[in-house]
Amino acid sequence: MIRIDSVTKRYPDGTVAVDRLSLEIPDRSITVLVGPSGCGKTTTLRMINRMIEPTEGTISLNGADLQQQPVTTLRRSMGYVIQNAGLFQHRTILDNIATVPRMIGWGRRKSRERAAELMERVGLDASLAKRYPYQLSGGQQQRVGVARALAADPPVLLMDEPFSAVDPVVRKGLQDELLRIQDELGKTIVFVTHDIDEAIKLGSTVAVMRTGGRLAQFAPPAELLSNPVDDFVEDFLGADRGIRRLSFFASEGLELTTDPVVRVDATAEQLAAPDAPYLLVTDAEGRPLGWAEPGDLTAGDIVAEGLLPYGRPFVPGADSLRAALDCAVLSPTGWAVAVDAGGRVTGVVSQQAVGEAIRAAHSAADTGDARAVGPADIAKVAP
Numbered sequence: 001m002i003r004i005d006s007v008t009k010r011y012p013d014g015t016v017a018v019d020r021l022s023l024e025i026p027d028r029s030i031t032v033l034v035g036p037s038g039c040g041k042t043t044t045l046r047m048i049n050r051m052i053e054p055t056e057g058t059i060s061l062n063g064a065d066l067q068q069q070p071v072t073t074l075r076r077s078m079g080y081v082i083q084n085a086g087l088f089q090h091r092t093i094l095d096n097i098a099t100v101p102r103m104i105g106w107g108r109r110k111s112r113e114r115a116a117e118l119m120e121r122v123g124l125d126a127s128l129a130k131r132y133p134y135q136l137s138g139g140q141q142q143r144v145g146v147a148r149a150l151a152a153d154p155p156v157l158l159m160d161e162p163f164s165a166v167d168p169v170v171r172k173g174l175q176d177e178l179l180r181i182q183d184e185l186g187k188t189i190v191f192v193t194h195d196i197d198e199a200i201k202l203g204s205t206v207a208v209m210r211t212g213g214r215l216a217q218f219a220p221p222a223e224l225l226s227n228p229v230d231d232f233v234e235d236f237l238g239a240d241r242g243i244r245r246l247s248f249f250a251s252e253g254l255e256l257t258t259d260p261v262v263r264v265d266a267t268a269e270q271l272a273a274p275d276a277p278y279l280l281v282t283d284a285e286g287r288p289l290g291w292a293e294p295g296d297l298t299a300g301d302i303v304a305e306g307l308l309p310y311g312r313p314f315v316p317g318a319d320s321l322r323a324a325l326d327c328a329v330l331s332p333t334g335w336a337v338a339v340d341a342g343g344r345v346t347g348v349v350s351q352q353a354v355g356e357a358i359r360a361a362h363s364a365a366d367t368g369d370a371r372a373v374g375p376a377d378i379a380k381v382a383p
């Protein structure tokens, strides 16, 4: 565990960048420091690997004061990733990644093997190994930065706005990749960002900092969204806080109905039976084709082209209540389509029923009921 204990950093010009900050950063999970520009995030991160020394207070790693540890040993146990990757421009991708292993005396061959293995791990094609950084896209360069930081297998990874300079689509890919890598490797990651959405997506715990280097709130994302401690945190979370909070509720409990679901080869009798304003037509395997009003369907003559689009279905259990709501809102009929992992329809649910489930989930969460699920269960699949 990294423990920051009442740490203050005052720069020589008098600027107080960090003011009596205390944080306990748990092992093997992602802790995010988030806050507006200039609130002391980078300063805090750099005090953890002693690129900056605190003016007051102490930082310890597994109970030992950082001041008592040689800086070189400390830095080796902490990978560091920055915006724009900070790669060596005159070295190939493979050699960039092999930098630290080479520095700590692994042989050339072992270092390169390790680098090749890491390229695969971060989703870089082996064909890029001999290229130079300028020959890679921004997103690829960031992946190299992550691979390089992981090369000597440090238990701690410090990441300072690593994805802030890439476009939103690439950024989402990098975030997903980081979560996947973290699932496999279980590092202690301290991740700095000014983007609250990124913080909520990546963090198991999020420290919201305010200008002046003070901690505003330190909590798991679901708790931040449900109980911001003050107006600053509430503003910082944004006006759609209520909707975003739904990402942390499971869609499992939604009551599905199969009454309006008919197969494309349904008989006239089967088509007449359901008492529903709309019918969802599936193919013979049960995959959704589209919606129609009952009167518009003729047995033996249903064609997919004539149906209303069914939108994007959700997978109960895997997707959040937010995803289910989105499906219902985007559906032309106001009904969301639920499918299993194989894409076969398991039922449909109305906007109204989703709304009721949302109210129930909110009150269950507010009273601490077990139906509210933790971010680790849902965050990775939430939209």
Ligand SMILES: Nc1ncnc2c1ncn2[C@@H]1O[C@H](COP(=O)(O)OP(=O)(O)O)[C@@H](O)[C@H]1O
Residues within 6 Å of the ligand: 011, 012, 013, 015, 016, 017, 035, 036, 037, 038, 039, 040, 041, 042, 043, 044
């Ligand atoms: N070397 C420095 N000397 C003086 N002030 C600094 C120095 N580095 C950062 N600061 C100031 O300290 C505050 C926190 O900076 P920083 O930690 O970089 O914030 P963030 O990463 O959250 O944007 C800012 O007001 C910044 O201008």
Ligand SMILES: [Mg+2]
Residues within 6 Å of the ligand: 041, 042, 043
């Ligand atoms: Mg910064």
